[in-house]
């Protein structure tokens with residue numbers, strides 16, 4: 001473990017630029033082989049950290065929660081289940097999208113290895129978290145509420161930060177050879193997975209190879225829901241990480257490739273029929289007399305193809321392709337100014353280029369004879385700068401103040417439709433009108449974060465503040481130019497079955513958030529902890545949708561700026577029930593989230609707001625055994641976005657069981673998800689459109705039925 005942090009900074013941010021909580025690594029057991037960089041302190045486990053030194057609105061899954069999440073799903077987004085304010089909405093089996101405090105998808109700054117990868121697909125089939133397999137993840141942090149400016153701009157709803165394991169090094173001139181192999185089986189959908197890594201290192205050089213594979217067929221819903229079509233997937237990941245460590249400098253270079261030959265998207269009209277991503281990511285971390293420096297650079301290409309998987313029972317094909325090219329840098333400096341005072345400066349640039357084209361369908365009058373150019377040579381470039389000042393005024397009071405500027409520049413080339421024939425008159429006119437306009441847009445966005453932490457008593461910490469956060473529209477929100485019901489229905493990352501028309505005149509959305517997190521905890525030990533976090537957000541120019549036309553049972557919608565508000569409360573707590581030699585350690589962990597979102601222009605509920613939900617789990621650890629019983633509760637979804645025809649879903653409760661046995665170099669994990677095979681619908685899952693295509697029956701997307709999961713890991 002080479003998470004590096006400045007010592008004794010109350011909102012400590014690591015040299016890696018991540019907030020302290022982001023650097024706490026849950027795989028502490030593997031830490032003993034790692035190196036201590038001179039002049040830097042190394043944080044080993046969550047338990048080592050005084051409660052007061054973590055950003056209260058940040059949460060990281062415990063090792064037990066991670067094991068559970070990883071066993072249930074090969075989707076990295078699943079690691080964040082039960083974290084404060086976080087839910088996910090279903091897309092493909094590897095590509096759920098995070099929602100924090102009711103803000104979804106692009107509104108959440110999702111950072112993987114210090115990089116913000118925009119999804120290169122009109123259905124957001126390849127979001128940032130889909131590019132890393134959960135087994136490669138070392139730190140996973142979600143920040144709900146007030147996010148420091150150093151943790152991301154161009155977002156309104158918080159930050160998700162995921163980081164790969166840093167390279168490991170040997171000590172005392174020895175050679176280190178270490179690694180692990182894991183095999184996983186999931187009964188529902190017949191899923192198999194394997195992953196492994198191998199590191200060879202001395203005290204200066206380190207080389208790691210990492211690979212994973214995962215596949216599953218369509219899953220079965222609970223009860224009598226039957227097969228849920230287009231939920232299968234197959235994916236392969238390979239990456240090589242090279243590390244160089246000398247004195248106070250650490251350099252890391254990762255090359256990787258991911259191939260996903262197929263992945264169904266049950267709530268979209270299309271499935272992914274190929275996705276290849278190739279990337280290079282370099283990171284340098286060093287300490288100097290004046291402070292700490294982190295610099296990163298990356299390049300990534302994605303080639304993405306969509307069509308129908310066989311289970312939609314379609315007789316035709318409809319190829320759609322995108323390619324995306326991304327590159328950028330980020331530099332962060334942490335400079336101690338005086339006792340208790342720290343300055344952080346940062347600069348970053350992210351380029352994202354996109355082509356989206358739909359080849360003609362042979363014999364189709366509507367989809368031919370020419371290629372449909374949806375986004376032609378589009379680009380979205382972001383230049384960001386921030387300054388953040390942290391000051392400890394007394395041992396009890398600390399403040400954090402940050403300013404950030406993001407310059408977002410976007411444009412796209414001329415487009416054309418499937419044909420210039422009369423049948424496509426609406427799209428021909430739309431293409432001509434689109435091409436005649438000036439499409440370049442530059443947004444100058446300013447963000448501010450002000451946070452105060454106050455420890456009035458030994459058992460209470462209060463953190464509160466205000467943030468102004470800005471997000472510029474994505475390429476499709478501005479440049480999706482098609483008008484007909486068919487082509488607009490291809491532009492949809494919401495799972496709601498509607499079609500979307502872009503609006504080049506959309507303004508960036510500006511969210512003003514006030515939030516307080518109160519943390520009562522055991523002042524002497526970690527026996528109990530209770531966190532409560534209320535928040536309120538007013539979003540000016542929230543990018544929402546208005547109805548343009550009806551299209552069968554769905555609608556053609558246009559993106560439009562409205563004002564909106566969201567508010568809610570998150571709570572989490574844990575209590576140790578017993579700890580003794582005879583019965584080991586028993587603990588109860590619970591969380592609850594409540595959110596409301598309203599469009600203040602049309603009065604509708606905001607889309608993708610999770611109904612009140614929570615979980616309670618009882619965890620027991622005894623010698624080499626650990627076990628858990630977990631109940632998840634979700635209330636009925638009665639508040640919906642009527643504009644998008646969002647489904648109402650009934651409430652449900654799910655029972656889960658899990659256990660782990662650790663013996664020498666082997667770890668066996670087993671779990672049962674949805675033990676009672678409860679039938680339920682995913683409140684944020686939208687409509688089950690693949691089922692609709694095959695059966696003609698439209699239903700909300702069913703959740704997974706009972707699944708027996710088992711995995712075996714050998715470490716060496």
Ligand SMILES: [Cu+2]
Pocket residue numbers: 121122123124125126272304305306
């Ligand atoms: Cu796609």
